[in-house]
Amino acid sequence: MNIDQLRKQFPDEEACRLFFESILWNHGRSCPHCHCLKSYRISGASVRRGL
Ligand SMILES: [Zn+2]
Numbered sequence: 001m002n003i004d005q006l007r008k009q010f011p012d013e014e015a016c017r018l019f020f021e022s023i024l025w026n027h028g029r030s031c032p033h034c035h036c037l038k039s040y041r042i043s044g045a046s047v048r049r050g051l
Pocket of ligand 1: 031032033034035036
């Protein structure tokens, strides 16, 4: 993979972050403590993206 391909695949931070999330949670998002699958994306205008 060269830098042009990399740029195409990850045009912005969001695309990059989603890629890592898909690796981290390839079986769905789960709790690292009890492995339950119920978790919630924190949302709202003041929230830092990715949290
Ligand atoms: Zn849990």
